[in-house]
Amino acid sequence: MRAADGLGLILGALRGHRSRSLMLLLAMAIGVVAVNLLTGLAEGARLFVIGEFSMLGRNTLIVLPGRKETTGGMPPITGLAPRDLTLADAEAIGRLPAVRRVAPLQAGQLEVSVGNRTREAFTLGTSLEFFAIRQLSVAQGRPLPALALDQAEAVCVIGAKLRRELFGNRPALGEWLRAGDRRFRVVGVLAERGESLGMDLGEMLIIPVASAQVLFNREGLFRVFAELRGPQFQDGGKRQILALLKERHEGKEDVTLISQDSMLAAFDGILGALALALAGIAAISLLVAGILIMNVTWIAVHQRTAEIGLLKALGAKPRQVRLLFVGEAALLAVAGGLAGLLASEALLWLGRQLWDIPLQTPAWARAGSLALALLAALLFAWLPAGQAARLQPLVALRPPGGRT
Template sequence: MIRPDDWLRLATSPVTSQPGKSVLTALGIAIGIAAVTLLTTLGHGVRQYVLDSFSQFGTRIIAITPGHSETAGMAGGLISSVRLLTLDDAEALARITGSEWVVSNVQGSGPVRYGERVRSTEILGTTSDFNQAWDFPLAMGKFLPDTGGNSPAVAVIGDTLYRELFRSENPLGKFIRIGGQRYRVIGVMQPKGSTLGFDLDDMAYIPADRALTLFNREGLMEVDVVFSEGTTSTQMLERIKAVMIKRHGQEDFTLTSQDEMLSSMNRILGILTIGVAALGGISLLVGGVGIFTIMTTNLTERTAEIGLLRAIGCPRRQLLSLFLGEAVMLSLFGAFIGIVITAVVVALLSLLAPAFPVQIQFSTLGLAIAVAVITGLISGIWPAYKSSRLSPIEALRGE
């Protein structure tokens, strides 16, 4: 009978006596642990980043877009809208009970010129509620006026566009040319950063009615309604739908709440996270094959040792546990290396991309370590069973 301290020493001897060989054997498990943990960590970080980007504008939002989309098992086709969204529609939506802000949007791109400096950028035609609805504070000046139509040729520019065109010069009251037309700068937005790869600071804002003319559009791309806290999303959807059907005569529009967008995005990103974790799990399978191979090799190399243990009375059950213990030790050794790799990579990512929310998911790490241990046990079962069945006389004679 082997004492517990001797059992532990014998079980850890393959790792401690041949560290180079042990590292190579455990490398598959280490890569598997690192791959699963890093992929799920990155997946969670991307998910959090996207959800934060969507949520920074609030959750009490309903978007109205032209065309009625129907879902039947998968994303349906877009049916042509009989009537486009207009500024009059936006004004009608602003009169709905519970409507706090209504923003009309027409987006395009083009050159913005000041003197000899020209920058190609995004141009957003919008209305006076924009900066309050989306919490876009001004650094100087004021936002677009509420004229109810026939707006003056004025513009508000983002922080990046301001720095590129005006450098340190005061832009207020100066004239810029947008798409060949002259606009007077009345405001500059505070830095807002980027969302989903879209630079919110590199943009010019002009009145929606002028943008329709500039881009030769007949209707708005989208109307966003921000409703009050005392109103539910369901109530607001019903009110908007009733008003729009009354104006258009049919449901030729699509309503999308921010809750629906966040829920759909959350599901999609959750599935992607599971998918990349499953791909990382393949490395654990490779690590299991490596442990199986090395345990089988050890069985051949240690035949005499096994025979001696059996000759001095070591039970088969304890010999079985000894080989399984060796397999588990190799798995844990690999898991330790994988944890170190993960910690180093996460630390580097935090330094290189501090804005990206990356944090080790300890639940995933614990699950990966458990899977590694199970992989070691499964990989060591056959060599351990084979070693326990060796006859001590035959084993010693073979040596």
């Protein structure tokens, strides 16, 4: 039997049983869509998190009050501190040779009002250096002025969304707003940027750190951001900061120092494992599709017994008969896999238009889903195809219920 004749028989069988062929093709397509869609969602989440942390800059270290021992997993985010971080600590860190700039942080919720418009706003007390460290830009006005860390001044920078909610269509620069029990003059409006590290910058109020300490009646700092002079200062900078704070805190190492790389490694590992787990769960649908192919192929073998007998009587070899049935399954798997791949890419594209998340399927998932679909089809079609190949011509050509 020539290859062209075999291909013609395969295509003819698929056309002759359109509903069966469409059912198998749809089952394979759904399995491939499930694998690619779920891994695309996990990969999108991973890229989104990496993009958020990349805004910190690779040379940024974050000092947290409180000591938590870690074993390479997710760095601690909260914890009780035996000793607070202070503005004096931040100033001392800024004088270290490896540190380019430092920004203390004080944070909390405050009621902000302009006239009869009132709302709750996330308020951040910091310094001018924070804008450079976090790569924040202002669309109007200017950032916070360069002040001594312990100098309180009644100025603020507000997010674009907060500006619209408090001032409407009126200009905000130079106007006064009330935050808590104090008044602040707006000197700048942040450029539109959306959320970053769980904070909506559009709804943020930024004031000098000394002013925030007075408003919150709290001297201890929430965080200290330290930007190093370059990647070559990473290890030395960590040692210098830890040694300095240990000396300042009566010999106790009661702070936690984390870097962007450690956070990225933790999130990357977690989300990478999640992507593999989701791909494994979705791959079960391809195994179900393979079982469906096996059942349908069994039925096809029984329905086409006479055709098989005629082919063998005309000289078709067992491997050629087996190849006909395996070829049908393989062709359906490839067609269904490609259709599922196109459908999943279309859905991920739609998701990218609706949400600001880089949803995309990694290359290994696309190739793996197609390969798994083909492998499942071949494996599950092999057994019934083998039965067809073993049929004897005379037995296959005998009519049902006929006598020997």
